[in-house]
Amino acid sequence: MGAKTLRPACFLALIGLLLPVCARAEDPDPLGGSAPEAPPVDASGPNLAGGGTSGTEDLRVRYTHVAEKLPNFEDRSVLDYIEAVNRLDLTGGNAHWTVSLSGDAVALFANRYILDGTLYHERQLYTDLVSPFPDAAFQMEKVTAVGRARAGTVTLGDSYESFGRGIAVNINKNTDIDVDTSIRGVSGLLHAGKIDLTAFTGITNPQQIALENPNIGLHLGRNHAITGARADIFGLGPVNLGAHGVIYQFARAEDPTMNALTTYDQPIDTAVGGATVEALGVGGVDYFVEGDYFDYIATDLAAKSGGEVYVSGAAYPGVVTLLVEGKVQKNTEILNTFATPDNYEFAAGPTLEYERVITEDSTAAVNSNDLEGARARADFRLGAGADTLTPYISEAVFHDGETGGLHFNATPENITHTVAGVTWAHGDSHLILNGGFRLDRREPGADGTDYGADRLAHLDATLTVPIAGPVSVEIAPSGQAFHWGKNAQQQTDYLDFSGTLAVKVGGHWVALLYNDYTSNPLVTSVGNLQFLGGDLGNDEYGAVEVQYKPTDSFTLKAFYGAYRAGIRCAGGQCRQLPGFNGAKLSATASF
């Protein structure tokens, strides 16, 4: 029985990936039998529960159908290809240390078309990754060892770091959009009475192999060096104080051979210093204030300095929860100049935006270098226990002074965004409903020119209703209508819609139908429902998926169909994800 849980690590060790882990793996009963006793815990010292290796395994196989045909071979789909991605995460440890490893393997199949000895087409898996195989690669993405003691923790290897509200540094994983950049180096946290001291230094380590995105032309990310320190003082009455500093040394695009050591040789490009004040329950209000100053030392950055101030206040009168946030930012996005090509950010403060409707135009509110704004939100909690009814309303107001480029505006604009919704739950019936309207009104030009306004209306919902016995249905429609004002890169108004119908049977089976529609001309992927006819068919995407979950820690999924390209946001980060047409199989497990 023990061999079964040992097998995942050991099997992968056969391909030379995880031999040390295999040797350490322990072996409890995977069927829920008697578990090994945890070692005695010393309450006076470090007390990590006992050893053992646990982990997750995520295997995905994708058949990608490409609508375009190779010239002279229009009668066959030679551009189609197959991709297999395998991610294994392992965590083990003892009373003092926890060690985590994350490794990715990827292989392409049918990625060349050779006829009679002539190569007509090929897809290169990678450009500058190191691999002995032309169409397969392995990357040890993350290696982390965390040591704990009463006085604090030390982290060797990959870690995620943020200070305050993420304005000075915010390196975090966001697996929903396939972004996982860490800092590979050393990090430490020291508890000294009421004071916490945090320090780290390392180089950025972007995830190399994507789980969800196509792995074509993979290349090593640039290694930027980031060093930071922060001190927190807690318990000054209701007040907590903090101060931090971060320095950045960027790797330039023109020097892709730069590695960790040479990056540290570079002069400091940017220094950020900031402070935070938090006061909890003062007059029934929780306050937070952060201010950061950016000193752009490097001459190839677009500004010499920048800064941001963020404030928030929260109160809880009766059934009402009130949250007010405000910020002023100037030239803070410039910090991310050298991270943008690799699709992540070194730092970004709270966006104050409703991330489910961040669009091309949202740059005004989200990524501006000259923005001031605020948002207020009120939730009203009605009901009790598991039966809840919580309506809310939110209003955001911004002034975006940045013009040109992706802001699509010749003059500054004033933005208002109203969002309202409700969360309702009764038994196994649930509803989450959100809707809103954003107006980006441009100021008149110096010559009196009216540049109009951009308008966005949006609505999304998730409704779950039990049908009979273990069967329940979930419906999740989402739509938005966008109207552009006048701008230099005049674009076309568009309508987006996506819908999901899921039928769930107990906790084991889920059948899903997906439908996407978009008239956004910027979306280049082509729908797969052309049989519906005309332009409508080209804009319509349909897919079906079946999920099977035999145990709580094991899920199988089979997907067939297409979805559109577009901006996808999760956890405060957004990324333009490509469309897909084809089939997918995935198996995910924790062990």
Added chain:
Amino acid sequence: MPVPATSRAVGALVLVAGLVATGSASAAGKAAPDFSLRDLNNVTQTLSQYKGKVVVLDFWATWCGPCKIEIPHLQAMYTELGAKGLVVIGISADDARSSSQVKPVAMSLGITYPVLQDKDSAVVSQYDPAKTLPYTVVVDKAGNIATVFSGYNAGDEVKVQAAVTALLGQP
């Protein structure tokens, strides 16, 4: 479409390794990694301080819809079984930028159990590297993982409570 033999072999190995690994999965019985995080009042809490109690860890985020559906069920279970030794700990996986929203959302959801902030994903990465939310872990009195629930489907709360009730009855 010929493919080099070495690539075919490596690709096949990737596939087979993944299938074998996933086919032998079980999370139960592993030691739950300890952690040290601050709660919404900035008080440091550790998992090990609850040794001897049944603990439910709920990884969630303010932007996660299914989390907000699951949490009232966990709160109801905590209200019912807290006096019998059940500890529920909410661990917010919100990053730094949405940190100010955590307490207001927790309050609007009626949470009365401790909510800790894992702003740097240090803890969620150990329990759930894929960062699937919600992610619910039931830890037994000895500090071992009894069962995990990835995501939330209607009725999962019944399974969680059954697991908790069984563990509470154990010495």
